[in-house]
Amino acid sequence: MSRCDWLPDLLSRLGESGANIRDDETLAPAQRLILDPEAWEPAARIAAELGARHAGVWADPLDTSADLARHGTEPRLRVMACLERDGDYLILETEVPLSRPHLASQAPHFPGISRLERHAHDLTGLIWTDQPDGRRWTRHQAWPEDRFPLRADFPASGEDTRRAPADAEYPFEPALGGGTHEIPVGPVHAGIIEPGHFRFQAMGEDVRRLEERLGYVHRGIEKLAVGRDPAGLVRLAGRVSGDSTVAHAWAACQAMERAGGCEVPPRALVLRALLAERERIANHLGDIGAICNDVGFAFAHVQCARLREQWQRRSRELFGHRLLMDAIVPGGVAQDLSAAGFQTLRQDHAAFHQAIEPIFDIVEDLPSLDDRLLTTGLLSEADARELGCTGYVGKASGLAFDVRHDSPYPPYERLRVEVPVQTEGDVAARVRVRLGEVRGSLWMLDRLLDDLPAGEIATPLPPPEAGAMGLGLIDGWRGEILSFVRFDDTGHIARYFPRDPSWFTWPALERLILGNIVPDFPVCNKSVNGSYAGHDL
Template sequence: MKIPGLSLELQRLLAPVPTWHARITLADWQVAALAVREAGGRLLALWGTTSAPGVAVCAAYVTADGVVWLELPLPGEQTSYPDLVPVFPAAARMQRTVADLTGLRAAGAADQRLWLNHGAWPADYFPLRHATEAGQDFPDAQLLDYAFVRVEGDGVHEIAVGPVHAGVIEPGHFRFSVVGEKVLRLEQRLGYTHKGIEQRMTQLPPLQAYRLAGRVSGDSTVAYAWAYGMALEAAAACDISSRASHLRALMLERERIANHLGDLGALGNDAAFAFGLSQFSRLREDWLRLSHVVFGHRLMMDCVVPGGVAGDIDGAHIDRLNRQCDVVEREVQTLRAVYDEHAGVQDRFMGTGSVSPALAAQLGLTGLAGRASAQAWDLRCDHPGPPYERLQVKMATQRSGDVAARVAVRFDEVFESLRLIREILADLPAGPVRQVLALPDHASRGAGWVEGWRGEIFVALELDGAAGQHRIRRCHCHDPSWQNWPVLEHAIIGNIVPDFPLINKSFNLSYSGHDL
């Protein structure tokens, strides 16, 4: 990859390799971002670090050849770095989060409002730079008024929804500017489920922190635990067994199907088709119950561990898993035909909440929602690791970018995941399911990158092994919802307010994985 104006060192960094890490200078920070964009790459994650030997801001980019992890150390007392929003709009909220947690700010950024700090701690307090005790109160903290963007004009009014919602749902505030029922603008306010995960990570032993990683977003526990395990295994220069990688993939595909079944039912319900909800809920419940029987937990939490998996499966388990795949495939095929032929459902789905391929590319829409808008990215196809490199995953894509397209991608992915599960079970290698990890007695780092059911889960891990005292110096867990939440604001424009629950569910983004 040769980009005019890019230093020879950065040219080398963008060479065909799976993962690179390097420290760069202020002068190259925006240059590298531009080079990635011009080469068709995208921003994967952006985070700050305040651990020794100094403060830095990091960015991970996806190129055709893999992940480029660039670290920008900030000299002396400097706390600012060049703004990446003009290159990658998805960086905006990530940069605001870096400012809240570390005090490092993007110079010249148009939006400098607080994001995660809702007034729970003082404006001059930065959780990743100052020690915090569990349950610590800040008497000087004050609730903050958030400056929502106002839309002016005849007949324009605002509808405030949340952060508390009906039913069992995480908190998020949505401010609609509307004329009649037509939405002119939506602005989100998230961060209500901020839990201090990144600071807590530094307080846990590296071999135990996978349990917290698997709880960043509970519906993606397998993907997060695998990404953390991958990062730790890379830092320890340890390869897991072929059997362990197959069992991880088996669980990951079961996690994907469980979430798709739940969403397909909920989407039917949001279109006033309760039959769909009842049928898909039944299938999902049966799916989760068998996961509990085979793996010991309905969501398979704590089943992916450093070095492999927590337990093995036997021939009886394989038979039950295969039989369930046959049942689910038959029933989902029938239900898809029902959805496709139901005029009322299709009237609600088609043309609703559209995101054009051009807008999706500009804003960095990723994962399932991205593939519904012609963004053909799927790690299982683009950068397949074991065992996906031999499974030949067929990517599900659509172009219309509406609710109907996101539903179609879910159906297609259910059938493909069922095929993958059968292949994994038919050719499950022999061997151990867990390797013992020997952590190095020196500083090391690793990255984990897994295609979860929503999209790419990324974990950047830095370890300090000085004097044999192994600890986590920094662990950043990134959910694809960071990229996709802002796109939801665009998807609702021009639609009516009552369609928002349907559009929102068609994305089904994570609050917890976003708020950290």
């Protein structure tokens, strides 16, 4: 259970506004604060003043027959928000009637959650008062404005099989004035990447505003989760964002295991960490090479691609999948590491360390690369903090938060997690953070092998109680991943909400591109590398 040393200050300042505290182990490691709706906005304001970071907000419709039998005769919306400070987590919770689903927005105090609130409205019908941006976000004309997919009366297969009309009427921000011209980019791009629309307002080549329009990869993940068994949910979670399959699957498992009181075998926990660090290294290698390629340094791109390919082939050989999909299952892992595989990894790590250092030395000390990356795409610490950025985007701007270090989960509480931090906030800093994380993950991989215990690799997930809830918090390679799970009366999933770190880093891209030239957008974008799929759900 989180210490949450700042909670007494929050409670004392809330005063008589209708707050009451409930220590609830089902949402460990967070504490849980039940609020009257009137206290929702004041709680956010005070938390912001106390230096808390907002880690996500979601709505949970309680409108099935089982929900009504358990919670009363009137359908309701349960709304939850997760706050963090100093590695301690706090869940704020309130409920509003579905017939009058109004609640004050917390976005004026935490700008980074504006899109999450808009997403919650589009999927549940929750109406935010005082929301700074009332435009729809996730809904691309694919369902009527008065229909909400996460409600019980909306079928999982959808209501209209016809092709959705083009979203041509989305109200973009108006141009900034005379001499400004607009440059629309996407959603279809000149490469094998996911779709997203970027609308630039530029004066000459200087970017004065960037507005993103995402949501093109919305697959209905949250609706598809309803009714699944735990194994089915983990397979779905592993596809929230394919390049973060280990982290999202682990977060979903962690939430369900906490909800059901499952003790994961120690060997399985170490193997999960080994998989997660392999995922981190593979993706950082890809990004380092791609950033270098975007500024014409093809040598680093080719070398990183070569090493990443070797790394992923080994993952396929030892764990069954290049991207490590479906390697994590409820209660443990799907496949053990053999004695021969153990020795292979030992040799691989030593050889890999020797291979990367000459390449990393060049990347860190090449003047022509510095010319393109230094001072490009500056994100200040204040902006990163205001938006709630974690991962390499936050670390490159001076924010040292890492779940493995600040709120460690097994087996990381036994490891020394070194958090690489830069303060410059530019593309070069985001590259250096990635270099540091690759080196740190390599060191941890050997420590994990040193500490790999004998024993089982999985244990059955106990049947959860009706309505049991769980919270998963994992540090993926992009940053903090949050997963919320609620079970129904039959042991199946009633609500699943995965929050990828890209929800906070995509808005950061809109800020860090300002003052740069349009041709530098590709390298700025790659340095952030938000997940379209992880964001769009």
